[in-house]
Amino acid sequence: MGCQGDTAGRGPRLLRGDTTHALAVAFAEFWGDIAKEFYWKRQHTGPFLKYNFDVTKGKIFIEWMKGATTNICYNLLDRNVNEKKLGDKIAFYWEGNEPGDSAKITYSELLHKVCQFANVLRSQGVKKGDRISIYMPMILELVVAMLACARIGALHSIVFAGFSADSLCERILDCGCSLLVTADAFYRGDKLISLKQIADEALQKCKDKGSPLKKCIVVKHLGREETAVDGTCSKSPPLKRLCQDVQTPWNPAMDMWWHELMSSASTECEPEWCDAEDELFILYTSGSTGKPKGVLHTVGGYMLYAATSFKYVFDYQPEDVYWCTADIGWITGHSYLTYGPLANGATSVLFEGVPTYPDVGRMWSVVDKYKVTKFYTAPTAIRLLMKHGEEPVKKHSRKSLKVLGSVGEPINPEAWLWYYRVVGEERCPVVDTFWQTETVSSRLGVAGAPLSLTFPFFGVVPAILNESGEELEGEAEGYLVFKQPWPGIMRTLYGNHQQFETTYFKKFPGYYVTGDGCKRDKDGYYWITGRIDDMLNVSGHLLSTAEVESALLEHAAVSEAAVVSHPHPLKGECLYCFVTLRDGHEFTKNLTDELKKQVREKIGPIATPDYIQYAPSLPKTRSGKITRRILRKIAKNDQDVGDISTLANPGIIKHLFNNRCDTK
Ligand code: 6R9
Secondary structure, eight states, X not given: OOOGGGSOTHHHHHHHSOOOHHHHHHHHHHHHXXXXXXXXXXXXXXXXXXXXXXXXXXXXXXXXXXXXXXOHHIIIIIIIIIISOOTTXXXXXXXXXXXXXXXXXXXXXXXXXXXXHHHHHHHTTOOTTOEEEEEOOSSHHHHHHHHHHHHHTOEEEEOOTTXXXXXXXXXXXXXXXXXXXXXXXXXXXXXXXXHHHHHHHHHHHHHHTTOOOOEEEEEOOTTOSSOSSTTSOOOSTTSTTSSOOOOOOOOTXXXXXXXXXXXXXXXXXXXXXXXXXXXXXXXXEOOTTSSOEEEEEEHHHHHHHHHHXXXXXXXXXXXXXXXXXXXXXXXXXXXXXXXXXXXXXXXXXXXXXXXXXXXXXXXXXXXXXXXXXXXXXXXXXXXXXXXXXXXXXXXXXOTTOOEEEEESSOOOHHHHHHIIIIISTTTSOEEEEOOOTTTSOOBOOOTTSTTOOBSBOTTOOEEEEOTTOOBOOSSEEEEEEESSOOTTSOOXXXXXXXHHHHHHHSSSTTSEEEEEEEEEOTTSOEEEEEEGGGEEEETTEEEEHHHHHHHHHTSTTEEEEEEEEEEETTTEEEEEEEEEEOTTOOOOHHHHHHHHHHHHHHTOGGGOOSEEEEOSSOOBBTTSOBOHHHHHHHHHTOOOOOOOTTBSOTTHHHHHHHTOOOOO
C-alpha cells in the first residue's frame, strides 16, 4: 500500500511529531518537490507557503506558491496527451443507467471536447473569474463542462442533479452565476428526472430575484438520437429508455443545444494561465445554519493535493481501472473522479445509475465488466447492499479488485467487516478516508487497522483539543482540529470571508476546527467519533452516537441505525434510537429488548437506549449522510424541522413523527 512511509523520508516522522513553523516550512519544501511534476507557465519564486491560522493575529489566509502560473486543465489533459503520450489511453468508461448503454473516451478525445466547449463558453462571453453553474447527470459532458471552465479560468459551481429547483436557484444567486449548463432528462434507476424542467423552475425563481443569468446550454442526453451502443438507436428492450422523445421545455431567448454549439467549435483552445492562488471552483456544502456555504478552492494547491492524495491513498498504478461511485456533484466526485485520477493519467469508470438497478448486483457486474481494480464508495451504499445479503455479490467474480475505499461517514464494524470479507474476500485492504468538502483528503487508513484512520496524510497535522482548547497528548478524545494548512485546504467561503473565519477558526484560535470528534488510541491511531453535535452526555458520561449505532448494527435484524440525544430529567440526556430492519425481520417488543441488551453488553449500562423507534428508512442528505438534526426534532416532537428540500427522502419525516415513541 502506498502510505507515508513510501515517499520523502521526512514525511512520517514529521507527521507524527509536534508542529512548529519550521515544520510548516519543511512541508512547503516537500510540496515544492511534488510541484515539479506539474507544468508551470511561470515558475514559483519566493516562499511556497504564507498563512495565518490565528484569528487573534489578523485575517485568516492561506497562499501556496502565489505568483506561479499554470492551468489545471492543461496539466490534466495536454500534459498527459503530449508529454506522457497517453492520448490513446481511456480516460473514462461511461456506464449508463441502463445496462448495455455505455461509452468510452480517450485522453485525446477528452482534450478535444474540452477545448471545443471552452471555445463555446468563450464565444458566449464567459471570461476568467466568471461563475458557471453546472446541473447535470453523471455523463461525460459533465466532466467536459467542468474542465472547460477550468481551462478558461471560469469557476464552476456544480449542483448535484438530485437537488431541487429552490436549491439550484439559491446556489446560482449566491455566487452570481452568469450561465447554466444542464441536460434534458435522465433516469436514475427506474425514475425519470426531467432535469431541464427543474432547471427552468430554478431559472424563473432566479429571474424573479434579479439574477444576471441569461444563458442556458442544454445537453441532449435522454433525447439523443444516437446512442453509444453500436452508434445506433434501438428503442427495443432492454434499451427502451435510451432514446426517448423527451419533451424538453424550451425558452428560445436563453436556451441553446450543446451539440449545435459544439458542432462548429474548434478543437484547439489556448488555456488561460492562472495564478496558483486564482479561484478554481465553488462547491456548496450544508452549513449548520441550514444555508449552504460556498467552499472555495484554488488552482495550484488543489491540483497538487487532489493528484497526490489520489496517487497514494489508492496506491495508484498505471494499469488500474478506478471506480469512485460518488456523484461529481460532491467533493468526492470532484477530487476522485475528475481532478485526481486525470492528473495521474488514470482510467476511471463514470457511472450514471444506482447500486440497486436493475438489481442489487449492479455494482459487482460493473466491477467485472470493466475489471475495476480500485473501488471507492460510502458506508451508506455498503449498508444498503449488505441488507440484501451475500448472494448478489458472490454471483460476480470481483477478482480484479485490489483496494476498497470508504468515505462520507464513520464506517461501523459490521459494514467494514462485510466490505472486507464479502466484497474484498479478505484480500483487499480497506482504506477509510476521512475528509471534508473544505479539506480534500486529510487522512488515510491502511489495511491492518480496521476502522481506524491510522495516520494523517502528508502535510496534515491534527490535534485533539478539550473543551478549553488545550491540546491533549497520548490516548485522548475531543475536538479534531488541524494546526497548519496543506495545499488542498479551502481558502474561503465565496463572498463571505467572515463566515469562513467564524465557522472554522473562531472556537479555537490558531486551529482549523473540523466540527468532528476524534479519539487517539495508544498506538497513535486516529478514530473519528462523528460530528461534535453527535456527541451526548448521559449522566456525565460522554458518548458518541456512532458507537451506539455500531452496537445496534451488530444485531442481525438491523440494517441501519441512527441515534440522537434526547433530554432526560435525571440523566441530563438519554438515547433515542431509530432502526431500520433487514429483509425478513419484524419490529417487536422482543426485538426492542434484545437491542437494548445488545447495546448494554457492548458499551455498558450507561448507554442503554431509553427509546427505540422503527424507521422504514432514515432521512438522508442526497450524499447519503443521515440528518440527525431532523431526527433530534422528531424525538422531541418539535415540528419545526427547517428546510427539508435538500433531503433525498423528505416523505419519511411525517411517518416518523406519526410513529414516535411516547417520551413523556
Ligand atoms: C468527503 C465528504 C464531511 C463530513 C466530515 C465527517 C464526515 C467524511 C468520513 C467522515 C468518518 C469518514 N466524514 N468521511 N466521518 N469517517 N471516513 O464526505 O465531505 O460532504 O463535506 O462531509 O463527513 O463528519 O466532517 P463532506
